[in-house]
Amino acid sequence: DSGVTQTPKHLITATGQRVTLRCSPRSGDLSVYWYQQSLDQGLQFLIQYYNGEERAKGNILERFSAQQFPDLHSELNLSSLELGDSALYFCASSVDPGLAAISTDTQYFGPGTRLTVL
């Protein structure tokens, strides 16, 4: 158990809908990362938050957005869903890769949310 929790485990929805995925980082971790894992694209970085602020963006669609709350949990919002958005969405957390020594930087992953868009 990595200490990172994600809810829900599974989500089935229809095209055009909007969903929210939730992630709670490990205790003490300030950074949260979102990744998408699909069969054709592999593991892709979406976005990173550090202590409530967006720090880096990857291959995140404009239909997707995220935020990190004062208690450090994060939510990934996916809207106007398409069939191609079906994937496993992972959240990872780390202490603080910016300030901490690099030797302590390890991302720990949650169990993921499997999204199926029908």
Place this chain on the structure above:
Amino acid sequence: AQSVAQPEDQVNVAEGNPLTVKCTYSVSGNPYLFWYVQYPNRGLQFLLKYITGDNLVKGSYGFEAEFNKSQTSFHLKKPSALVSDSALYFCAVRDSSGTYKYIFGTGTRLKVLA
């Protein structure tokens, strides 16, 4: 651009034999390299990482990895494979451009045969 390559989609090995899962990288600056394992319907579990120092890194579950700067490789190894090692293995490099994101390889499925 930084990248990681895992040249083998699948590796088959007999139980008790040594295993190697290959990874090569391309980075500017110092490479920070990681191995993760993913079991079916589970998240990624951290195995080991190379930051600096000894080229042979020891990790969880008896795995180790050898960093080779001249060959830009970071191969994962285990002296004696177990059936329970069967899983999907990912190599990753930490982006050094300031985003701290991990760039993952495409993954290698390891099958250990009894």
